[in-house]
Amino acid sequence: MVPFAGYAMPVQFRGVMPEHLHVRERAGLFDVSHMGQVVVRGEGAATALERLLPVSVEGIAEGRQRYALLTLPDGGVADDLMVANRGDHMLLVVNGAMKHADMDILRADLPEHEVTLLEDRALLALQGPEAEDALAALVPDVRAMRFMDVATHRWQDADLWISRSGYTGEDGFEISVPLAHAEPLARALLAHDAVEPIGLGARDSLRLEAGMPLYGQDLTPEITPVEAGLGWALQKVRRRGGAREGGFPGADRILAELENGPARTRVGLRPEGRAPMRQGTMLYADPEAAEPVGTVTSGGFGPTVGAPVAMGYVPAGTTGTLWGDVRGKRLPVAVADLPFHQPRYKR
Amino acid sequence: MKYTEEHEWLDSDGAVVTVGITEHAATQLGDVVFIELPEVGREVKKGEEIVVIESVKAASDIQSPLDGEIVEVNEALADNPGLVNEDAEAAWFFRMTSPTAEDEMGAMMDEDAYKEFVED
Numbered sequence: 001m002v003p004f005a006g007y008a009m010p011v012q013f014r015g016v017m018p019e020h021l022h023v024r025e026r027a028g029l030f031d032v033s034h035m036g037q038v039v040v041r042g043e044g045a046a047t048a049l050e051r052l053l054p055v056s057v058e059g060i061a062e063g064r065q066r067y068a069l070l071t072l073p074d075g076g077v078a079d080d081l082m083v084a085n086r087g088d089h090m091l092l093v094v095n096g097a098m099k100h101a102d103m104d105i106l107r108a109d110l111p112e113h114e115v116t117l118l119e120d121r122a123l124l125a126l127q128g129p130e131a132e133d134a135l136a137a138l139v140p141d142v143r144a145m146r147f148m149d150v151a152t153h154r155w156q157d158a159d160l161w162i163s164r165s166g167y168t169g170e171d172g173f174e175i176s177v178p179l180a181h182a183e184p185l186a187r188a189l190l191a192h193d194a195v196e197p198i199g200l201g202a203r204d205s206l207r208l209e210a211g212m213p214l215y216g217q218d219l220t221p222e223i224t225p226v227e228a229g230l231g232w233a234l235q236k237v238r239r240r241g242g243a244r245e246g247g248f249p250g251a252d253r254i255l256a257e258l259e260n261g262p263a264r265t266r267v268g269l270r271p272e273g274r275a276p277m278r279q280g281t282m283l284y285a286d287p288e289a290a291e292p293v294g295t296v297t298s299g300g301f302g303p304t305v306g307a308p309v310a311m312g313y314v315p316a317g318t319t320g321t322l323w324g325d326v327r328g329k330r331l332p333v334a335v336a337d338l339p340f341h342q343p344r345y346k347r
Numbered sequence: 348m349k350y351t352e353e354h355e356w357l358d359s360d361g362a363v364v365t366v367g368i369t370e371h372a373a374t375q376l377g378d379v380v381f382i383e384l385p386e387v388g389r390e391v392k393k394g395e396e397i398v399v400i401e402s403v404k405a406a407s408d409i410q411s412p413l414d415g416e417i418v419e420v421n422e423a424l425a426d427n428p429g430l431v432n433e434d435a436e437a438a439w440f441f442r443m444t445s446p447t448a449e450d451e452m453g454a455m456m457d458e459d460a461y462k463e464f465v466e467d
Contacts, residue, residue, distance in 0.1 A: 276406070
């Protein structure tokens, strides 16, 4: 167990490698209750959230969710999150380490709305090709949900707020559950033959293979969404010439970068040898270069890929081979497309 | 067989000392995916970091347990680092000569003492 964002979190149960492979082959259960669940309630909540998020919040139909970013005035990223339209309120799921900072921003900028950080609900993630079967054994209606759907389903006497989404590149669900029902639900899911508990270690290697950024490493206040390769998350309606263009923090820089391209971009990296290139590895254009051109922001071993994988920032347009400084040695690393593992969502 | 507090095992034939990590250490590390071994002929000091082990979780170092010289390394580990997880007592890392081996190893833990050390 390790401390993280004020919670004691398990790094591994059976081992990072077997847990990772189990999620890709069958199904894994993650306790992600450290993440912040924030309800925004009140007339025009979606419209108001567009003052903070560069995505089309108004365009999220009831029963759907969308990936979004909380941006800063200089274009950097304060957090990344999911925003769902749950009918009479919007639900934001934010990073555990950022939830209190996010609340300060939300409360300050949405004074006319009720913004509540939920303290009475846990969050479980069930991920993997057999996640649907395992959850449907308890809640049959989830079979009808598609990727990025959100719905409330009853289990025993509890309302589960379920989304069909996750952070592994696999099909699966995130389940918001009242605290009193969290342990019974976790035990009921773990009782299914396909489901094993999964720790933070495999959560990190799974999302790395899926090419998903981790806030605090691959996304920071110094990195814009466009640099991070997340331009796809900004719908046309919020871009230049769109009906609800701009109007979010950092819009000038972010919209200019969308049109003209950023100076640096997040790329996949495939070390050519066996040595993993971890966070902080400096990248050079050639084995003798004095000045680095980029940095690894996440890196490790990809159990499904069967080789080391990493992601990092390099000057836009960089292709071919770079050299990573690993313990004083320059080792070759190929610039690669993300993701390393193609997602298998149920669309 | 003798053991260090750094979870290495040492096996001496009188002239050459063979060094590896214990099963306990291998279990703690998790699945080993990369091992960087020292060069044969390298003069090393006790406590010097001479092997890098990367598991899925993290990178760790192994220190030389003695002053001396590396005389052989287990190249099989470079190709198949998972051997450490399969049988840590068989998957030796390097062999070294050391003028102080006999004295120093005499003061190291034996198997029973190491078992107690790990349990504490």
